[in-house]
Amino acid sequence: MRYISTRGGAPALDFEGATLAGLAPDGGLYVPESWPQLSPDEIRAMRGQPYWQVATTVMAPFVEGSLSRDELIALCQSAYGTFSHAAVTPLVQLGEGDWLLELFHGPTLAFKDVALQLLGRLFETFLARRSDHLTIVGATSGDTGSAAIHAVADRANIDVFMLHPEGRVSEVQRRQMTTVSAANVHNIAIGGSFDDAQAMVKRMFADRSMTDRFHVAAVNSINWARLMAQVVYYFYAAVQLGAPERKVGFSVPTGNFGDVFAGYVAARMGLPVERLVVATNVNDILHRALSAGDYSQGQVTPTDAPSMDIQVSSNFERLLFCEGGRDGAALAEQMRGFEASKAMRLTNAQREGAAGLFASLAVAPEAMNAAMRHTYETSGQVIDPHTAIGLQAARRLREAGTIDSAVPVVTLATAHPAKFPDAVERATGVRPELPPRTGDLFEREERYETLPGDYEAVRDYVAARATAVS
Numbered sequence: 001m002r003y004i005s006t007r008g009g010a011p012a013l014d015f016e017g018a019t020l021a022g023l024a025p026d027g028g029l030y031v032p033e034s035w036p037q038l039s040p041d042e043i044r045a046m047r048g049q050p051y052w053q054v055a056t057t058v059m060a061p062f063v064e065g066s067l068s069r070d071e072l073i074a075l076c077q078s079a080y081g082t083f084s085h086a087a088v089t090p091l092v093q094l095g096e097g098d099w100l101l102e103l104f105h106g107p108t109l110a111f112k113d114v115a116l117q118l119l120g121r122l123f124e125t126f127l128a129r130r131s132d133h134l135t136i137v138g139a140t141s142g143d144t145g146s147a148a149i150h151a152v153a154d155r156a157n158i159d160v161f162m163l164h165p166e167g168r169v170s171e172v173q174r175r176q177m178t179t180v181s182a183a184n185v186h187n188i189a190i191g192g193s194f195d196d197a198q199a200m201v202k203r204m205f206a207d208r209s210m211t212d213r214f215h216v217a218a219v220n221s222i223n224w225a226r227l228m229a230q231v232v233y234y235f236y237a238a239v240q241l242g243a244p245e246r247k248v249g250f251s252v253p254t255g256n257f258g259d260v261f262a263g264y265v266a267a268r269m270g271l272p273v274e275r276l277v278v279a280t281n282v283n284d285i286l287h288r289a290l291s292a293g294d295y296s297q298g299q300v301t302p303t304d305a306p307s308m309d310i311q312v313s314s315n316f317e318r319l320l321f322c323e324g325g326r327d328g329a330a331l332a333e334q335m336r337g338f339e340a341s342k343a344m345r346l347t348n349a350q351r352e353g354a355a356g357l358f359a360s361l362a363v364a365p366e367a368m369n370a371a372m373r374h375t376y377e378t379s380g381q382v383i384d385p386h387t388a389i390g391l392q393a394a395r396r397l398r399e400a401g402t403i404d405s406a407v408p409v410v411t412l413a414t415a416h417p418a419k420f421p422d423a424v425e426r427a428t429g430v431r432p433e434l435p436p437r438t439g440d441l442f443e444r445e446e447r448y449e450t451l452p453g454d455y456e457a458v459r460d461y462v463a464a465r466a467t468a469v470s
């Protein structure tokens, strides 16, 4: 499989190259040259299979040329063996046609583990084939950071520098990052929002003073391998609910548009998906883009669903490329306009292409709290604020008739409620307990640097500690 840049100005790479590159040198994101297809028979055969086996079938075409089937199987068995639930991502029924896909049984209790447990192993496999050292630079609004750190801590030939917005992640999220004592882990709290941190990371990929000396790599969902791993659970869930004979809808709490783009990929590969609901909090750039064609960056408002406090959604560029005729030059121009003015209009082709599959809704804080409360009162299930946004959007769009009432809808439960105990307790009166695997999180010493939200300060900090490759 070959990977091309959404901005059309970078050479195509194989899977290994795209995984180690992260962002393309022209500022674009890598996407597969074409979508592999899974036939109804291949999808039907996934029923009853263990997660690692479904993962192998879904990912095999994407890694062709870079990993043998046996290597892929071994990586999947090892990555998904770290999950505490035998089903890895169990499906739980809440009501008639209303399902939760629990994605938080990995080491750091959020859906990010599904991809990052694999990505850490992919880095190790590829680094063993070459003499190289990765300087991973990432941005987090809370969950990617800890999942990435747990995936690469103490791995040889890797350093990770993780930027989080100071004071804007939950205490559990922060401690999951800052109490890891591995020498190759460097946490940085920066002034500003996740968007500021993400912009600095992207700028570093374009900064020759860094890329000439260091092999800068990505763990955010700008890295294609992250999304590839997330495509798997759409298939895994849908076949349990009757696919390929029956269509399934998904509601996805959304920030950087990575998780829901993985659902789009599943649909393009042949999974019968009725609708993909893009559920946002009040940071609603994606809802405005999908409902009105208006992709304009507002100020980030801090909320009780902090991981979704995002107003520039990196992976939306992948959708614009795929639905805009795969025209890299035109998209590069469109993105340059956005970067200069912080606003852009979707083209008719982009809007109409997206409208066939996506629906969207922005969920206000009161509705999010009501969804947590209602779910607890009616099913005894305690859910986290991000999941509540997905659930609320699914129910509202079903009531509005946007989603066929006969179609089962799966809401992605993206984080364990104990990551956000204060918000959950305020809404439900219940304070969720951290699972035993998190150990003595509140006793361990924290270690992180605080830097101003200033690119040069972050760049110099990284450059002084990273390992040069040339």
Ligand SMILES: Cc1ncc(COP(=O)(O)O)c(C=O)c1O
Pocket (backbone or CB within 6 Å): 110, 111, 142, 143, 144, 221, 253, 254, 255, 256, 257, 258, 259, 260, 307, 308, 386, 387, 414, 415
């Ligand atoms: C708990 C949680 N839910 C939802 C999201 C949004 O996912 P995405 O950024 O892939 O849209 C995130 C962060 O990305 C998250 O950490």
Ligand SMILES: N[C@@H](CCOP(=O)(O)O)C(=O)O
Pocket (backbone or CB within 6 Å): 139, 140, 141, 142, 143, 144, 145, 194, 219, 220, 221, 222, 255, 256, 258, 307, 308, 314
């Ligand atoms: N919500 C994320 C933000 C980064 O998103 P990513 O999927 O691109 O890594 C987080 O919790 O860090």
